[in-house]
Amino acid sequence: MAVPQVMGILNVTPDSFSDGGQFEHVDAAIARGIELRNQGADVVDVGGESTRPGAERVSAAAEQQRVIPVIKALTAEGVTVSVDTMNAETALAAAEAGASIINDVSGGLADPDMYRTVAETDLLYIAMHWRGHSTTMGQLAHYDDVVADVRRELKARLAEMMVWGVKPTRVVLDPGLGFAKDARHNWALLARIDEIASLGHPVLIGASRKRFLAKMLPTDAPPADRDLATAVISNVSAEAGMWAVRVHDVPSTQVALSVYRAMQKGKKR
Ligand code: PMM
Numbered sequence: 001m002a003v004p005q006v007m008g009i010l011n012v013t014p015d016s017f018s019d020g021g022q023f024e025h026v027d028a029a030i031a032r033g034i035e036l037r038n039q040g041a042d043v044v045d046v047g048g049e050s051t052r053p054g055a056e057r058v059s060a061a062a063e064q065q066r067v068i069p070v071i072k073a074l075t076a077e078g079v080t081v082s083v084d085t086m087n088a089e090t091a092l093a094a095a096e097a098g099a100s101i102i103n104d105v106s107g108g109l110a111d112p113d114m115y116r117t118v119a120e121t122d123l124l125y126i127a128m129h130w131r132g133h134s135t136t137m138g139q140l141a142h143y144d145d146v147v148a149d150v151r152r153e154l155k156a157r158l159a160e161m162m163v164w165g166v167k168p169t170r171v172v173l174d175p176g177l178g179f180a181k182d183a184r185h186n187w188a189l190l191a192r193i194d195e196i197a198s199l200g201h202p203v204l205i206g207a208s209r210k211r212f213l214a215k216m217l218p219t220d221a222p223p224a225d226r227d228l229a230t231a232v233i234s235n236v237s238a239e240a241g242m243w244a245v246r247v248h249d250v251p252s253t254q255v256a257l258s259v260y261r262a263m264q265k266g267k268k269r
Helices: 022-038 060-076 088-097 114-121 146-163 183-191 193-197 211-216 223-239 250-267
Strands: 005-011 043-047 081-084 101-104 124-128 171-174 244-247
Touching (some): 022 060, 043 060, 081 088, 088 101, 088 114, 101 114, 124 146, 146 171, 146 183
Parallel strands (some): 005 244, 043 081
């Protein structure tokens, strides 16, 4: 079985690179993107809008000011880039700047122009399960059976995409861990991810440093301490035949995937 691709996270938000002005900010982001690639990231996921619970929205113009120079520089260096955006306009600008993948946490629900843009650019499209913006998603975490409900809602998104002319072969699905989901929901989705995969699309898992992993650590542990649990999930994702894992710390996930590769080799007689 193929090993999942590793998507390295590059958040280009003011709080991620706090020192200096806009220029240093962009330079620091570019350097980090190249570092992620050198550590073995197959794709660098560039995002300019925080989707953390309670985060405020930024304008599409501000988002583009943050991400476009970074995408241009990274693609010029031969890095494969995905753009983490809910805005069709930003997705289009990113495509023109050289991005190969549109990663939309809203699965097309935040911007009515997204599917048309995906169809026009013909880029790979990651459609995540989503129910509402960060300010409201906490109240939307109600399910009868989270896995069946997420599957049904993703299936409805797929049907809508096809109406707009998106090619099914260009669509990757994502269960959206932590987005309108509590810890129990996230574990159910991970444990029964085959039910999401049965929709017939590649699947991406984004568990990295999310809050549900904090429960395994001392209460005051910083988010970076969640990298071990993240790496374990990368190994589990490989076992489950996932297409990609989206992570902050690439080296620890590389170790986890090496363990998977060695186990696969060990199975051969
Ligand atoms: N999670 C975040 C942002 N973008 N994209 C995809 N496809 N899947 C995710 O789970 C996902 C995402 C939020 O995490 P971050 O703020 O730590 O990047």
